Amino acid sequence: MKFWFWFLWFIDVIAAVVLYFFFSLAAHSRIGSFNILPWLIILAVLATVLGGSIWLRSTGQRALAIALMLLLAIPGTLYVLFFVLLLIMHPNFH
Numbered sequence: 001m002k003f004w005f006w007f008l009w010f011i012d013v014i015a016a017v018v019l020y021f022f023f024s025l026a027a028h029s030r031i032g033s034f035n036i037l038p039w040l041i042i043l044a045v046l047a048t049v050l051g052g053s054i055w056l057r058s059t060g061q062r063a064l065a066i067a068l069m070l071l072l073a074i075p076g077t078l079y080v081l082f083f084v085l086l087l088i089m090h091p092n093f094h
Contacts, residue, residue, distance in 0.1 A: 001062055008069040009053060015076045016046055046072075 022039055025031050031039060049072050056065035 001066075005053075005057060005062060005066055005069075008066060008073045009050070011073040011076055012046075012050055012053070012069050015072050016050070018042055018046060 022031070022043065049068055053065040053069045056062075056068060
């Protein structure tokens with residue numbers, strides 16, 4: 001069970017690449033008042049999932065922590081698998 005927690009946590013930390021995009025766009029003044037709210041929601045969800053999973057694990061609720069991390073790990077894994085399939089199959093979109 002310990003392995004799965006850290007494996008899923010690693011996948012979720014990779015999903016935190018969103019932070020790179022946020023700070024990159026902020027550095028180039030691309031984040032303004034019209035799109036700050038979606039960015040703040042995305043960052044809050046990432047912080048809640050990563051911090052909440054560590055907190056749940058520290059209180060002894062490992063199964064709930066793993067379930068929380070699956071909220072980000074499943075879509076992230078499916079996204080990566082989609083691009084792997086695109087690289088392998090070389091589809092023709094014409």
